[in-house]
Amino acid sequence: MATSRPGPDAGGIDAPTSDADGYGTPRRFWRALDRHRPPGVDAADRSWRSPLRGPWLTAVYGTALLVTLPLVIVTGLLDYAAYGPRFDQAFPSDVGWLRLPTFDWPTRPSWLFRVTQGLHVTLGIVLIPVVLGKLWSVIPKLFNWPPARSLAQVLERLTLLLLVGGILFQIATGLLNIQYAYLFGFDFYTAHYFGAWIFTGAFVAHVVVKLPRLITALRSRPLGAELRTPRAATRPEPPDPDDLVAARPGPATVSRRGAVGLVGGGALLLAALTVGQSLDGPLRRTALLLPRGRQPGPGPNGFPVNRTIAAAGVRPEQTGPDWRLILRGGDRTVTLDRPGLLAMAQHTAALPISCVEGWSTRQTWTGVRLRDLAALAGVADPAAARVSSLERAGLFRTAMLAPNQVLDPDSLLALRVNGVDLSPDHGYPARVIVPALPGVHCTKWVAEIDFQGRADG
């Protein structure tokens, strides 16, 4: 019977523990709860047969997550910073004190956002098998009786709900977002951003509580020896205070090496099918099951589009010979047509366009430097620039650029890409391209740029 197995005892200094029997106050209540075993819990307890479950395997999966999840969290929060919360254009806009300190998103290195957001999405996907493996390794605890022996265990179970719910929620919303299936019917930003904080809090608590156990568990079986043990020699771990080891384990059908390899192999498989969306050249096609593994067509404009001209509701006649670019600088207004822009000094830069959805591609853009346009508008030292698109609606109809983003020598109002005119889907007649700026803020079909001076900023 499970009750005869050791209760939580002094495993880690801060693990839930009180007296030798593990009950907190009121002891009578917790003991009674333990004694009143609902029908089925003993059968459930006996039905866990895998001889692999145990502190060591859980600790191995846990270590992989402990090392990588902070990267996912930090790169996610950097994504929020990259939107420019200073200009109230990061979503959700009202987050109180729940954000990184505000700073101006740099323009250098130009691949900065490509790397941070690429890491966020790629790692987020690659970790899915590890999360599933970790959950598999601890799932018997969900059905344990008693569910708690003290208030400490009740609160810890609550944080576990936040932890598991949090990570599954982040994975589900993230995966649906990058595949454009907004089944959830709520705002992605709000949910994913606040979900991240709930998860992060629970993650920190979980790590602080479990770290001592993790270390003892890892030390209990040397990794090298474990990875050399074949299936035939695989034995269950000794009974543990956390009840992870099965009461009646069956024979091993996989070695621990196999279990670690299975999760690692799953992670590698997902990595192989994901990294392509951040690579250029023939390897791009390896992202076989993701929208951004496909090139929309041949030729210089044949790289991935985000939001087609049709979806943006921009009509062809708006981008024809009658199109004008309006530059504003205080009271001054300058109007330019496309030949006028082409007559200005042209600059060419190879810059990545990196989408918040994790994919990116480097192309060679040609156009007029934004700082030249600022000077033309009479604001050579702008405090900000508001770029507006021909689009009528949409979250990214306008975008604010910070001074460093206007003044970078590679920041362009691009007219051409890879030696030809921009295609309609890539923003013809003119689009913004700024180093390290999230793609959604590289406004397409630009209609107007308002350079704001220091005084009226």
Next chain:
Amino acid sequence: MGDPTSRLRAGYGAGSRHLIVVTAAIVLAGWVALRLAGEATAGRMLLWFLGAVIAHDLVLFPLYATADRVLRALVRHRAGNRVALLNHLRVPALASALLLLVFAPGILRLGETTHLAATGQDQHPYLARWLQLTAALFVLSALTYALRALARRRQSSGKRSERA
């Protein structure tokens, strides 16, 4: 029993560090929940949050555990040093299921219009590609199984002829 630390341990059931971090996580989540409570879609978010746990613990896990039990019953696993046919079926099946789980939106063509608006492309190729990947995984696994079985047979017949 007198000092506060052991009283906390006896009453609460853990040390002060435990109490602090666990409470902080719950307070943070509560604060976020209060902030979100005003949103029109707050109920849906909660539903998805709890639903994700239920979907994993009470649907996905029982599903794959049962599938594995069925598979084990079908392929009687022989203990000892024989090549495990079971695992040569488990691995490609799990890999294929993982791909379906992660890339379901494309494979099942959920979100056709938003996909088209964003990329200018439809979702047609994904199902066929997933099926091809699945087939490739099973074929690869079958080939390695055959190779390993062959190697083992050679080994054992070699031993036999040595003994003869």
